[in-house]
Amino acid sequence: MERRGMMELKREHILQGITHDVDLRWLREYCITTYGLMDNDLRRKVWPMLVGQSDRDLLIYDDEILKSHTSHHQVQLDVNRLDSLLPPDITPEDKSATQAVLMRLIVSLLLDNPNLHYYQGFHDICYIFLSVLGENNARLLLNKILPDRFGLFMEASMDSTVEYMQLIFALLGHLRPTLTKNLEAVGLGPHFALAWIVTWFAHVLPEMDDVRRLFDLFLATDPLMLIYLSVAVIIRSDEEVQSNTSDFGMLHHTLLRLPKKHPVEELVRYSVKLYISVPPDQLLALGKQRHSVLSAISTEDSSVPSSYSGPSGSTFQTAFTWNGYLLACFVDLNADRQMDVVLLDAAGTDLFVSLAPSTRSSLTFGPTPSRNLPPPTLLFSPGLGEKIRSVAAADFNGDSLVDFMLLVSTARTGPYKVYLAYGVPGSTSLSFTIDASKPLVTTKSQPVICDLNSDAVADIFGETPSDERVIIYGGRNLTIRTIAYQGPPWSSLGYSAFGDVNGDTVPDIVVLVGESGDMKFQVYKRDPTPELGADVMLFDLPLSLRVAQQLTLGLFVLGDFDSDGTIDLLLPACTTINCVGGSSIFLFNFETFQWRSVDVEWEPKNVQPGYTWSLARTPADDLLLSALVGPTLGDFDLDGRPDIGMGLAYSAGTNIGTLPAVLLNQGVNSKTGHLTFQAYLLPGAKLPKTNTKLKQITFFDNGEKGVFDVFVASVDDADRSSVQLFLQQMVNDHYFVKVTVLNGLCSSAENCTDKRLPYGLPVPGQSSSYSTESASGGRLGFAGLMGVQSCCTALQLPSMRFGLGPFASYVERLTVAIPPDSALLRTFSIFGLIPNSEVFVNPYPHSDPDRWTAKLFLQPLYNMKVLYIAITLVCVCVVLVIIISVLQCLEVREDHKEKQKEAQRFHFDAM
DSSP states (O other): OOHHHHHHHHHHHHHHHHHSOOOHHHHHHHHHSTTTTOSHHHHHHHHHHHHTOOOOOOOOOOHHHHHHSTTHHHHHHHHHTOTTTSOTTOOHHHHHHHHHHHHHHHHHHHHHOTTSOOOTTHHHHHHHHHHHHOHHHHHHHHHHHIIIIITTTTSSSSHHHHHHHHHHHHHHHHHOHHHHHHHHHTTOOGGGGHHHHHTTTTTTOSOHHHHHHHHHHHHHSOTTHHHHHHHHHHHHTHHHHHTTTTOHHHHHHHHHHGGGGSOHHHHHHHHHHHHHHSOHHHHHHHHHHHHHHHHHHHHHTTTOOOBSOOGGGOEEEEEEEEESEEEEEEEOTTOSSSOEEEEEETTSSOEEEEOOOOOOOTTOOSSOOOOOOOOOEEEEOOOOSSEEEEEEEEOSSSSSSOEEEEEEESSTTOOEEEEEEEEOTTOSSOOEEEOTTSOSEEESSOOEEEOTTSSSSOEEEEEOTTSOEEEEEOSSSOEEEEEOOOSOOBOTTOOEEEEOSSSSSOOEEEEEESOTTSOEEEEEEOOSSSSOOSEEEEEEOOHHHHTOSSOEEOOOEEEOTTSSSSOEEEEEEEOSTTOTTOEEEEEEETTTTEEEEEEEEOSOTTBOSSOEEEEOBOOOOSSOOOSBSOOEEEOTTOSSSOEEEEEEEEEETTEEEEEEEEEEEEEEOTTTOOEEEEEEEOTTOOOOTTOOEEEEEEEEOTTSOSSOEEEEEEEOTTOOEEEEEEEEEOSSOOEEEEEEEOOOSSSSGGGSGGGOOOTTOOOTTEEEEEEEEOTTSOEEEEEEEESOOOGGGOOOOSSEEEEEETOOOOEEEEEEEEOOSSSSOEEEEEEEEOSSEEEEEEOOSTTOGGGOEEEEEEGGGGSHHHHHHHHHHHHHHHHHHHHHHHHHHHHHHHHHHHHHHHHHHHHHHHO
8 A cells, every 4th residue: 555545544543543432552553653643633632642631721921920030041042043943934923923932832831840940952842842732732731741751851950861861872782782882982972862862853853744753752652762762873873883983073973963864764663673672671770780880980980070061062072192292372384374383392492383284175075184283393492591481473573474482581480581583584494593692681570462553563561670661662673662660560470461451442451460469450551652651550359359368360361251342351260279169250341440250150061960160270380371270262162252261170089180171151140240151071071091280271273164172281290291182073053253364564475475474473452343133133242352462371363253153144244453553543344244254354554444455265165065065056057957958959859840841831732
């Protein structure tokens, strides 16, 4: 019997059964067998029967109560991202109406069940029931099944969900032990199936008919059917999974895509087969056995904390480990638009470099080759006879080549001698020249690299041991100027920054002054002149830090943390000996000149309980670093808000150590008015076994793909260092715009030294901002600074990334600015910028922004799917042209025959 006939016969049997006394076992069998309930008309009748739904009055909540729920904002964000589930032909009006009803349904369910907590993905579940049953019946049915079917996922923590998902590996290990062993060998846990489980596959299947078919199955069977179906998906893809088990990132990516690759009916049949062969009681017994094994392994492994899901669900893979180095700075040495890594050797005397491989053409077919950075090679040996304490890259003589400022000293505490190593023009081997006979100047603390005369050539500002302020103006001929100074001394910590903090495009200088017990921030609010400026302000630390007996300040960072378009200062600190119980972060507003505390959830998400978490102090080192590990600044999850990377210390009795973490910016809490951060570990990122102390953490974009990876440096008990790069594997698609501003000293590559535009050369004092429309219809505006900090091995990238979130909307206006040399602003705007693009602005000439040029590089081509779609469209067009041409030829031929017949008929009539 053909498919249509089978479906019609099945529909008749179901309808006949519904009109008589219903046998639920018989009804469940029809839900499980081929095609399930087939259409929404049957589902509206059968689903309530399956769960025993009864009609009752529903409490109607007014809008104020709905909006006051703690999860209302997150629900709103998720509902706005519902496009993948909605019909493709839905009108904007219907879309808005559907979203409003869905919002009301979800929040009403949360109010009906106050002991349950909302999770991201629950909106997918609710939409499927809403699309089938309507609002009231969906609410009645969900209220009936929430405690049993979703209560596990809606607890305050994810612990029970993680334990439930361990059943996937328990069943898989029973059926495919070799495959399971290979998955676990690369450190993969069942977290890849989180979206499968908590959304009943609604989030991962593209066809809504397939999703509703699975809902038939899940409502008619045991809650453990989710486990059987997940295992069926993996086993049916056994060969593909096995081919990727050596690469954590590829394996994780492959597993995420598996449900889309198999017909749903095939998966249903196989999962039912597994259900029969390994009944639920046996599955639970396997789960208990696995739990005891995992507990034993955890005990033997000294219980190093781990997480199954990182920021926005990301996971990480170790790209490489370099032993015997520390990170020095990032710069594009050969101007190929690929960021290179400069490192310092263990002795602190020589500089090494890992030159990034050149960009591969986007039109190259086949799998993308490894973009790993090569092992470090010697860059140059300055031969200064003292240890290098700090390295900073910039152009100090105006030739658009990379130069280095080297800070050296015999004692770690200084004083420090300043040397400049200049890049040699015409050198194919990256040569540098340095005058080692005499330092340019000696400073008592780390100076700041700046551009005081706004000529795009780096200057140096610091303080001498004789308490004078000193300026070294860069250029073909250096100018050194000393200034008498009577204020508080530059702090020995060396914290400083150069950036526009008040929005006038003129970079200001922020310096930490004073010593322990009396530290303050000094701000030079500058005007467009080569001078420091007479407007100098001092402001105190927050009160709780001023009165602390054990104060450790981390390096401050400047950014638009609260998304209001202005720059704030973020300061991490701890007030106890080991930071335990005394970690805090504060935010300073330069408009109100007030401090605000930042709310931080220090315990990382999705981590087993039992640990105490705090900021991590940096181990003593020859290299000048922040006193706390981090912070590094960047929009890590590309949601539009800057996040920070930090080291977090954990302790549980004698079990102590430090791990790299990301503090994810959650925005401003509407109730408290405080900026909030949530800590996340990096799943898959493992330090060397003997390394328990973190020294450095920084964000890095390996391969210039727009997504941040994480560089870390750690040491063992013998102070032997290791540098590692952890590659981020983002689960969801997010969009961004990357901005780089050149120095504008030459109009084109032909006019630049060595015929190359200085793409990755840090230029101090630049700023950028953008504005566009948000997904909710409001306005978004963010500001960012480039080339801000050179002290403390800040490891900042010479570019700015603006995350746009999961919506591929274009940026209405992007503005970049360079420091003005007069009252005239020097800004340049780009309109209608598409997402996932990389913009390079060349501000040449400096005095005429109308003549500045911008180069746009589109990142989507790095994703071969876009190219495949383009090729498919071209092929379709070619086929259509061929078909049209053939039809045209046939028509011409028929016309020719008709004319011949007409001519013969005319000739015959004439005869």
